[in-house]
Amino acid sequence: MQDKIEQLFLYFQERCLWQFHSRSWDREDNINGITDDVIKLLTGKRVEMETPEDKCHYADSRILVDDLKKRFPWILELKDSERSAVVEGARDKLMAVVVTNSKNAELNNENY
Amino acid sequence: MPLKLFECDTVIPERKRHVYIKQPGEDTSMFLPSANIDTIPGSLSERGCSYCGAKLVIGGVLKDTIQLIHGPVGCAYNTWHTKRYPSDKDNYQLKYVCSTDVKEKNVVFGAEKLLKKNILEAFAAFPDYKRMIIYTTCATALIGDDPKAVAKEVEKELGDVDIFCSQCAGFAGVSQSKGHHVFNIDWMDEKVGTFEPEIHSDYTVNMIGDYNIQGDSVVLSDYFHRMGIQVVAHFTGNETYDALRSMHRAQLNVVNCARSAGYIANELKKKYGIPRLDVDTWGFNYVAESLRKVGTFFGLEDKAEQVIAEDYAKWEPKLKWYKERLEGKKVCIWTGGPRLWHWTKALEDDLGVEVVAMASKFGHQEDFEKVIARGNIGTIYIDDGNELEFFEVLKEKKVDLIFTGPRVGELVKKLHIPYINGHAYHNGPYMGFEGWVNCARDMYNGINSPIWKLAGKDIRKGE
Numbered sequence: 001m002q003d004k005i006e007q008l009f010l011y012f013q014e015r016c017l018w019q020f021h022s023r024s025w026d027r028e029d030n031i032n033g034i035t036d037d038v039i040k041l042l043t044g045k046r047v048e049m050e051t052p053e054d055k056c057h058y059a060d061s062r063i064l065v066d067d068l069k070k071r072f073p074w075i076l077e078l079k080d081s082e083r084s085a086v087v088e089g090a091r092d093k094l095m096a097v098v099v100t101n102s103k104n105a106e107l108n109n110e111n112y
Numbered sequence: 113m114p115l116k117l118f119e120c121d122t123v124i125p126e127r128k129r130h131v132y133i134k135q136p137g138e139d140t141s142m143f144l145p146s147a148n149i150d151t152i153p154g155s156l157s158e159r160g161c162s163y164c165g166a167k168l169v170i171g172g173v174l175k176d177t178i179q180l181i182h183g184p185v186g187c188a189y190n191t192w193h194t195k196r197y198p199s200d201k202d203n204y205q206l207k208y209v210c211s212t213d214v215k216e217k218n219v220v221f222g223a224e225k226l227l228k229k230n231i232l233e234a235f236a237a238f239p240d241y242k243r244m245i246i247y248t249t250c251a252t253a254l255i256g257d258d259p260k261a262v263a264k265e266v267e268k269e270l271g272d273v274d275i276f277c278s279q280c281a282g283f284a285g286v287s288q289s290k291g292h293h294v295f296n297i298d299w300m301d302e303k304v305g306t307f308e309p310e311i312h313s314d315y316t317v318n319m320i321g322d323y324n325i326q327g328d329s330v331v332l333s334d335y336f337h338r339m340g341i342q343v344v345a346h347f348t349g350n351e352t353y354d355a356l357r358s359m360h361r362a363q364l365n366v367v368n369c370a371r372s373a374g375y376i377a378n379e380l381k382k383k384y385g386i387p388r389l390d391v392d393t394w395g396f397n398y399v400a401e402s403l404r405k406v407g408t409f410f411g412l413e414d415k416a417e418q419v420i421a422e423d424y425a426k427w428e429p430k431l432k433w434y435k436e437r438l439e440g441k442k443v444c445i446w447t448g449g450p451r452l453w454h455w456t457k458a459l460e461d462d463l464g465v466e467v468v469a470m471a472s473k474f475g476h477q478e479d480f481e482k483v484i485a486r487g488n489i490g491t492i493y494i495d496d497g498n499e500l501e502f503f504e505v506l507k508e509k510k511v512d513l514i515f516t517g518p519r520v521g522e523l524v525k526k527l528h529i530p531y532i533n534g535h536a537y538h539n540g541p542y543m544g545f546e547g548w549v550n551c552a553r554d555m556y557n558g559i560n561s562p563i564w565k566l567a568g569k570d571i572r573k574g575e
Contacts, residue, residue, distance in 0.1 A: 013485040017390035020482050022374055056387035059408040101141035104477040112378040
């Protein structure tokens with residue numbers, strides 16, 4: 001499982017600009033919002049789209065899930081609970097690298 | 113030791129914090145170069161000034177706006193016509209720039225009267241142009257001129273003009289990046305929401321951080337048009353002053369250059385709730401992904417797929433031709449900031465080249481987080497590089513081509529290494545499917561030009 005988490009983490013890092021928004025709160029919103037949607041889409045659950053921000057997260061996650069299935073076909077072999085766990089594992093590592101332990105000195109500036 | 117001190121920097125060891133070589137298993141929470149801080153004394157920086165960031169990169173692109181530089185005449189010349197962003201308004205913005213030509217007597221006695229005279233003269237000289245941006249420069253900032261007060265007087269007197277004052281002197285920040293920042297925030301505070309656009313589609317976007325370099329905006333606009341999406345404002349390629357005042361009316365901010373324009377996208381999200389979708393607009397795979405995301409946001413997936421299919425059919429065979437001939441070449445990207453992370457994977461995936469070193473003039477640590485995440489193990493990442501460091505990179509990496517600006521470009525040409533203008537392109541546009549083929553063609557032509565062999569001959573020896 002750890003190997004699968006690492007594969008997804010590296011893929012997210014390389015591919016997804018939303019994790020690198022300017023401030024920590026934007027990064028957290030994006031990482032949580034989009035990976036939540038990714039888990040829902042991978043486990044056949046409905047994604048809520050009440051706000052424009054929800055729609056934006058959905059757009060990112062929909063394209064991401066399509067790509068994940070192509071690049072990592074093993075994901076289709078997993079049970080729903082395992083799919084959730086592997087995405088959550090990658091999310092936790094993303095959060096640690098680009099938010100909690102980030103060396104970016106501008107992340108917590110109050111203003112943009 | 114992933115942070116690297118070049119041999120040439122032995123006497124300025126602080127430079128070590130600005131250079132990183134990626135190693136297996138490392139991420140940016142372990143090592144991240146310092147960036148967007150003062151240039152280290154002793155290092156000959158390639159950076160531009162903050163006023164240049166506001167004028168040359170952002171405001172000067174507008175096609176219907178008089179550009180008035182309040183300062184010595186050199187400040188106008190050096191931020192005029194050096195970046196190739198055409199427009200469909202007869203390239204007005206490339207042809208004309210105005211300067212108040214401030215002299216010593218104005219520094220002593222004040223230059224506000226001179227500014228007012230110049231504003232009136234400029235509007236009289238261009239009677240069809242009713243919009244103006246006034247830029248403060250170092251000299252006029254230091255003497256405390258108040259261009260906003262002067263602009264208000266003129267607006268009242270003339271009645272039908274609108275003026276924006278960009279108050280970001282050259283010394284305002286450590287590089288041109290500060291100028292991007294100040295322009296974004298001030299435009300948002302003072303101008304967004306003051307003009308109502310005509311909306312003619314159910315789907316509207318702002319395209320943020322694209323400056324129509326050799327026609328980039330035209331390429332992107334065409335994609336949006338074919339998908340039935342109205343671009344309310346391009347920030348700022350081929351755009352009008354009033355369109356930028358209308359940005360509050362878009363449903364989605366599509367952000368390309370997050371470094372120069374992420375600020376206004378963030379503020380639009382905060383104030384108007386318009387979400388920000390970051391995209392890559394260079395490279396086949398990236399462009400297709402970006403169009404799919406925008407299509408998904410609006411429920412226009414079929415339209416996006418149609419555009420992608422049409423353009424892939426037209427341009428992919430050409431790209432493949434170049435890929436077969438560029439595969440394995442080593443390149444460097446030494447540009448401003450965002451193009452490092454926009455281009456590195458796109459060049460490698462689409463054209464099979466290897467990016468071995470990347471240097472950013474004005475990128476922030478955010479840009480290095482992005483590029484290190486996308487870049488290779490063993491690649492050298494440099495913030496605010498200097499020429500001696502570049503020489504060391506070239507000695508170590510034996511590269512085939514360098515994307516950089518004309519200043520460093522002239523340097524590497526003397527070493528008989530081809531360069532492609534990474535800021536203003538050689539023969540663009542480079543954005544979109546069509547653009548990436550243009551980029552590949554310029555790379556191929558650069559590497560295979562006979563000039564490099566000829567330039568190495570000493571004609572005095574009759575070789």
